[in-house]
Amino acid sequence: MTDDRPDRLDLIQRAWRTERPDLDVRPQGVIGRLHRVAGHLTTELTAVYQQHGLGEGDFDVLATLRRAGAPYERTPTDLAANTLVTSGAMTKRVDRLERAGLVTRRPSDVDGRGRVVALSARGKDVIDAAFTDHMANERRLLDALDADEADQLERLLKRWLAVFEEPSTRD
Amino acid sequence: MTDDRPDRLDLIQRAWRTERPDLDVRPQGVIGRLHRVAGHLTTELTAVYQQHGLGEGDFDVLATLRRAGAPYERTPTDLAANTLVTSGAMTKRVDRLERAGLVTRRPSDVDGRGRVVALSARGKDVIDAAFTDHMANERRLLDALDADEADQLERLLKRWLAVFEEPSTRD
DNA sequence: CGACGATACCTTCCTTGGAAGATAGATTGT
DNA sequence: ACAATCTATCTTCCAAGGAAGGTATCGTCG
Numbered sequence: 001m002t003d004d005r006p007d008r009l010d011l012i013q014r015a016w017r018t019e020r021p022d023l024d025v026r027p028q029g030v031i032g033r034l035h036r037v038a039g040h041l042t043t044e045l046t047a048v049y050q051q052h053g054l055g056e057g058d059f060d061v062l063a064t065l066r067r068a069g070a071p072y073e074r075t076p077t078d079l080a081a082n083t084l085v086t087s088g089a090m091t092k093r094v095d096r097l098e099r100a101g102l103v104t105r106r107p108s109d110v111d112g113r114g115r116v117v118a119l120s121a122r123g124k125d126v127i128d129a130a131f132t133d134h135m136a137n138e139r140r141l142l143d144a145l146d147a148d149e150a151d152q153l154e155r156l157l158k159r160w161l162a163v164f165e166e167p168s169t170r171d
Numbered sequence: 172m173t174d175d176r177p178d179r180l181d182l183i184q185r186a187w188r189t190e191r192p193d194l195d196v197r198p199q200g201v202i203g204r205l206h207r208v209a210g211h212l213t214t215e216l217t218a219v220y221q222q223h224g225l226g227e228g229d230f231d232v233l234a235t236l237r238r239a240g241a242p243y244e245r246t247p248t249d250l251a252a253n254t255l256v257t258s259g260a261m262t263k264r265v266d267r268l269e270r271a272g273l274v275t276r277r278p279s280d281v282d283g284r285g286r287v288v289a290l291s292a293r294g295k296d297v298i299d300a301a302f303t304d305h306m307a308n309e310r311r312l313l314d315a316l317d318a319d320e321a322d323q324l325e326r327l328l329k330r331w332l333a334v335f336e337e338p339s340t341r342d
Numbered sequence: 343c344g345a346c347g348a349t350a351c352c353t354t355c356c357t358t359g360g361a362a363g364a365t366a367g368a369t370t371g372t
Numbered sequence: 373a374c375a376a377t378c379t380a381t382c383t384t385c386c387a388a389g390g391a392a393g394g395t396a397t398c399g400t401c402g
Contacts, residue, residue, distance in 0.1 A: 007329060008336060015238040020302065027309035030321055031212060033328040038209035039255065040335040041202060057358075067186040077380060084210065089359050091382055113367045113380045131191065138198035144334040149327055150201055156316070156324045157204040158178060163315040164211040165179060228388075248350065260389045262352055267388095284350040284397045 009033050041141060048137045052130035053100075057085070057093045059134070062102060062127035065119045072119035075108070079117060102126055180204050212312060219308045223301035224271075228256070228264045230305070233273060233298035236290045243290035246279070250288060273297055 006014075009032045016025045042056070049059045060083045065072045074082075080090040094117055097103040102123035108114030119127065142150055177185075180203045187196045213227070220230045231254040236243045245253075251261040265288055268274040273294035279285030290298065313321055 007333060009329070009332075012238065015240070019238050019240055020299075023303065023306050024310070025306060027306065027313045030313055030325045030328065031216075031309050033325065033332050034205065034212070035209055037328055037332050037335070038206055040332075041205070045202075055358080067183065067190050069186070069190055075380080076382095086360060087381065088361080088383080092359075095382095108380095111368075111380080113365095115381070128191075132194065135194050135196060135198065138202050139195070142198045142201055144331055145327070149330070152323060153327045153331075154201045154204065156320055156327070157201065157208055158180070159320070160315055160324075161180075161204050161208050161211075162178060164208070226388080246350080247352095257390055258351065259353080259391080263388075266352095279350095282350080282398075284395095286351070 009036070044141055045134065045137060048133050049130065051133065052126055054126070054130060055096075057083070057089070058097055058100075058102075059127075059130060061090075061093050061097060061117075062119065062123060063131060065103065065117065066124065066127045066131065072124060073116050075114055076117060097123070180207070215312055216305065216308060219304050220301065222304065223297055225297070225301060226267075228254070228260070229268055229271075229273075230298075230301060232261075232264050232268060232288075233290065233294060234302060236274065236288065237295065237298045237302065243295060244287050246285055247288060268294070 009029060012032065013025050013028055016023065016028075046056055049056060052059075054062070061079055064079055064082045065074055068074055076087065076090050076094060079094075080087050083090070085093070094103060094105060098105055102120055104118050104120055106116050106118070108116050145153065180200060183203065184196050184199055187194065187199070217227055220227060223230075225233070232250055235250055235253045236245055239245055247258065247261045247265060250265075251258050254261075256264070265274060265276060269276055273291055275289050275291055277287050277289070279287050316324065
């Protein structure tokens with residue numbers, strides 16, 4: 001049926017079974033491959049970001065602002081939470097984007113400590129173009145699987161992700 | 172049946188459908204979740220490395236040397252290819268590990284340009300202990316899925332990975 | 343053998359992000 | 373109103389890796 005030729009992970013697992021026969025290395029088959037796939041996907045996705053002059057972090061921030069809807073604003077804390085980086089990293093991302101003229105930063109009206117980061121007109125144009133290409137790119141990458149497989153994969157990943165991101169355990 | 176409550180990815184997709192109804196954002200459902208799962212897994216795995224005083228890169232190098240079998244030696248080029256980093260990064264990783272006394276570095280007998288990196292006795296002890304814990308940790312993480320799901324996931328990821336790592340396309 | 347391109351490793355410089363802590367402003371209890 | 377504490381953001385310092393280039397050595401072809 002499907003593809004049972006040994007791949008690199010199979011070779012790695014075989015080596016471990018020889019060297020450490022006391023261990024069950026089957027989890028590597030899933031986790032190792034997941035990391036490798038993620039790495040290759042990142043490489044491919046990053047290439048598109050770069051075509052628009054953006055790094056991965058830049059893209060993430062602009063996309064988060066864009067999907068917030070008009071007027072395309074968020075606080076740094078918000079952005080950091082959404083993109084899973086520390087507040088210090090977010091400061092630097094916004095610094096870069098501000099220097100590049102893609103976002104603006106102004107004090108918050110309602111909180112003297114707060115700032116508001118907003119897409120500039122050019123920032124919106126850039127992320128709209130980049131995101132369009134990004135989606136085409138993801139579609140292309142995902143087309144390696146047929147629709148059924150993609151659905152199965154999504155279901156399995158959603159289930160696994162819930163373990164990490166849902167507050168309660170499973171019902 | 173399974174868990175159909177909306178998760179963060181669902182919310183992100185919903186926002187995009189509102190803001191960019193012209194785009195089909197379904198690929199995000201798979202690719203976005205895959206990246207998030209990979210990120211959470213990395214966090215969990217890294218915690219165990221750190222318990223043994225190792226960073227992710229250090230662990231990778233030591234594990235590659237260990238599974239090579241006695242006498243646990245590899246060239247820097249070999250190590251770089253196996254762990255997917257550049258040669259410059261590998262120099263620094265080996266520098267660190269050598270400083271920590273976990274590997275040794277000596278000139279190659281057969282190639283005047285070449286070096287041989289070998290696990291020290293302490294390096295072997297460290298990676299054997301770390302790898303044992305690592306596998307228990309991977310098992311724990313994977314136990315979020317039942318055996319059937321894990322098998323399905325492995326099959327799907329293997330198939331996808333083949334697109335990136337196999338020389339030819341599919342037969 | 344000698345020159346030239348290829349290879350192996352290392353060095354330098356740069357980018358990115360984390361950790362920890364500093365500062366300004368907000369909030370709460372009295 | 374004021375002290376104590378919390379919060380939002382930024383700053384500083386450091387770790388890790390990529391890109392590009394340098395140097396020594398190899399291998400091959402004439």
